[in-house]
Amino acid sequence: MKIGVLGPKGSYSEKAAKQWIMEQETKNIVSLEYYDDILDTISAIVDKTVDIGVVPIENSIEGSVGITLDMLLGNDLNIIGEIVVPIEHCLLSRGELPDIRVILSHPQALAQCRQFIRTHFKNAEIRTTGSTSYAAKLANEFKEMAAIASRESAQVYGLEILIPNIQDRKENHTRFIVTEAYDGVIADTRTKSPLPEDDFKTSIIVYLKKDRPGALYELIGEFAKRGINLIRIESRPSKRELGDYLFYIDFAGHIGDAIIKDALDNITLNVGMLKMLGSYPACNIEYKNSNDE
Amino acid sequence: MKIGVLGPKGSYSEKAAKQWIMEQETKNIVSLEYYDDILDTISAIVDKTVDIGVVPIENSIEGSVGITLDMLLGNDLNIIGEIVVPIEHCLLSRGELPDIRVILSHPQALAQCRQFIRTHFKNAEIRTTGSTSYAAKLANEFKEMAAIASRESAQVYGLEILIPNIQDRKENHTRFIVTEAYDGVIADTRTKSPLPEDDFKTSIIVYLKKDRPGALYELIGEFAKRGINLIRIESRPSKRELGDYLFYIDFAGHIGDAIIKDALDNITLNVGMLKMLGSYPACNIEYKNSNDE
Numbered sequence: 001m002k003i004g005v006l007g008p009k010g011s012y013s014e015k016a017a018k019q020w021i022m023e024q025e026t027k028n029i030v031s032l033e034y035y036d037d038i039l040d041t042i043s044a045i046v047d048k049t050v051d052i053g054v055v056p057i058e059n060s061i062e063g064s065v066g067i068t069l070d071m072l073l074g075n076d077l078n079i080i081g082e083i084v085v086p087i088e089h090c091l092l093s094r095g096e097l098p099d100i101r102v103i104l105s106h107p108q109a110l111a112q113c114r115q116f117i118r119t120h121f122k123n124a125e126i127r128t129t130g131s132t133s134y135a136a137k138l139a140n141e142f143k144e145m146a147a148i149a150s151r152e153s154a155q156v157y158g159l160e161i162l163i164p165n166i167q168d169r170k171e172n173h174t175r176f177i178v179t180e181a182y183d184g185v186i187a188d189t190r191t192k193s194p195l196p197e198d199d200f201k202t203s204i205i206v207y208l209k210k211d212r213p214g215a216l217y218e219l220i221g222e223f224a225k226r227g228i229n230l231i232r233i234e235s236r237p238s239k240r241e242l243g244d245y246l247f248y249i250d251f252a253g254h255i256g257d258a259i260i261k262d263a264l265d266n267i268t269l270n271v272g273m274l275k276m277l278g279s280y281p282a283c284n285i286e287y288k289n290s291n292d293e
Numbered sequence: 294m295k296i297g298v299l300g301p302k303g304s305y306s307e308k309a310a311k312q313w314i315m316e317q318e319t320k321n322i323v324s325l326e327y328y329d330d331i332l333d334t335i336s337a338i339v340d341k342t343v344d345i346g347v348v349p350i351e352n353s354i355e356g357s358v359g360i361t362l363d364m365l366l367g368n369d370l371n372i373i374g375e376i377v378v379p380i381e382h383c384l385l386s387r388g389e390l391p392d393i394r395v396i397l398s399h400p401q402a403l404a405q406c407r408q409f410i411r412t413h414f415k416n417a418e419i420r421t422t423g424s425t426s427y428a429a430k431l432a433n434e435f436k437e438m439a440a441i442a443s444r445e446s447a448q449v450y451g452l453e454i455l456i457p458n459i460q461d462r463k464e465n466h467t468r469f470i471v472t473e474a475y476d477g478v479i480a481d482t483r484t485k486s487p488l489p490e491d492d493f494k495t496s497i498i499v500y501l502k503k504d505r506p507g508a509l510y511e512l513i514g515e516f517a518k519r520g521i522n523l524i525r526i527e528s529r530p531s532k533r534e535l536g537d538y539l540f541y542i543d544f545a546g547h548i549g550d551a552i553i554k555d556a557l558d559n560i561t562l563n564v565g566m567l568k569m570l571g572s573y574p575a576c577n578i579e580y581k582n583s584n585d586e
Binding site for chain 2: 039058059060061062063066067084107110111114118125126127128129168169171173174175213214216217220221223224227229230231232233234235236237239240241242243244245
């Protein structure tokens with residue numbers, strides 16, 4: 001089985017993928033394929049160059065990863081799992097602190113360390129990269145460069161950890177989704193899993209009918225009146241015009257449950273568009289940062 | 294009157310501020326003060342170095358400006374107005390297209406031009422700046438640099454427009470808010486304005502009580518059952534832990550309206566926190582891009 005992740009080696013996506021493989025207790029031979037950015041990773045899933053892929057979708061400090069949400073809308077994908085990874089960003093370099101003139105990292109990591117950069121490197125040049133690990137790889141080239149990346153990246157690319165734990169909040173987790181190409185059938189994640197029904201979650205994208213006041217209230221009511229727990233609701237521009245949104249909704253339950261199917265059938269009747277992204281085992285998050293591997 | 298905007302000259306914030314000044318038909322002498330980034334601009338408003346400030350909050354392609362939402366939560370600010378500005382990003386440089394090795398811009402602009410960069414400059418170095426106009430200013434230094442910024446920035450910094458209109462969607466607008474420091478009294482925007490009541494909107498931030506299923510449904514119900522039109526609902530991480538959110542809500546009406554006051558009084562009783570951001574004239578958006586100044 002080939003799993004596509006954000007590369008190169010040392011990325012948080014790789015860590016998430018390894019965590020997922022371990023949890024699956026699979027007997028398949030698994031190989032990781034590394035891609036330059038989220039877009040390339042998802043393209044590889046869609047065209048089946050890889051069997052599944054692992055990409056970040058949400059961070060506890062900086063929120064949604066916009067490009068991942070957009071790709072879920074624009075491509076035929078099934079979410080079959082999720083992984084939550086504790087994030088500890090470190091400042092990595094070949095040089096010493098006074099040498100640093102350039103800070104490199106992925107835009108999400110830069111945003112998670114906004115205060116740190118502002119306080120210590122207000123005049124540094126900020127470069128964005130497709131992943132944190134690619135930033136670490138580049139930082140190996142010049143002593144005046146520092147990457148914001150994982151502790152593991154320091155080892156992989158021969159860098160020193162100049163300052164550990166530099167994100168603006170110590171509490172920092174990223175949620176990753178595991179996706180595969182969608183062939184017209186929602187992946188059967190339940191019969192493969194020993195989990196009880198209530199440990200599943202379902203993700204959908206909804207576009208409400210326009211000029212229909214109360215439409216969002218009705219939509220959420222379909223869950224509330226059935227006692228279905230809403231886990232997350234996130235708006236995202238439709239990109240058609242300002243003020244026009246899609247809603248990304250995660251809720252507890254599996255599409256195979258009668259009550260969930262009933263809710264979705266009713267919602268479909270009253271919205272402009274409903275896209276089913278999948279039902280999958282919900283990750284039991286451990287809310288603590290850990291430095292050990 | 295001093296107005297703080299994202300600088301240097303040529304920024305979209307400056308354009309928004311000028312548009313706002315024109316609409317106000319003020320007789321005061323107005324001066325613009327330019328700041329390095331959104332954080333500095335908002336700090337200047339809070340400590341009253343400027344009377345008001347203009348910062349971007351939402352874009353039709355890339356969505357919310359996270360730092361602005363975070364600053365509205367963490368500071369005492371009153372929103373007193375909004376402006377919608379058509380955005381036409383251009384690729385600006387002193388050099389020719391084959392010279393370009395480095396692309397500079399604000400992270401939001403880079404995200405709005407993601408496909409363009411990917412198609413034409415996949416191997417370019419990407420640097421982020423505090424504003425698009427600062428990118429243009431920097432790009433003037435070396436021929437191998439190009440900025441993604443406004444048409445006006447080209448004039449201000451002596452750059453050529455190598456490619457106009459490079460954002461991923463032609464339809465591109467950014468909404469800016471006008472804010473002032475909050476001194477314990479919500480700004481009276483209505484008596485100063487000749488607008489009818491229904492041309493106002495109100496912005497609040499809500500933190501729901503935890504472990505209370507249906508809390509969001511109840512919250513939205515307070516608006517729905519009073520026929521109050523919900524304009525926007527946006528979730529943002531509380532930054533305490535993954536899966537814990539604040540809701541930023543815009544709705545039609547003015548805090549001075551009895552029905553709005555009644556709704557907010559009821560909401561306050563049932564939520565963990567409600568922060569009032571202000572009631573202000575809603576911008577009548579013209580959904581067309583215009584190149585003329």
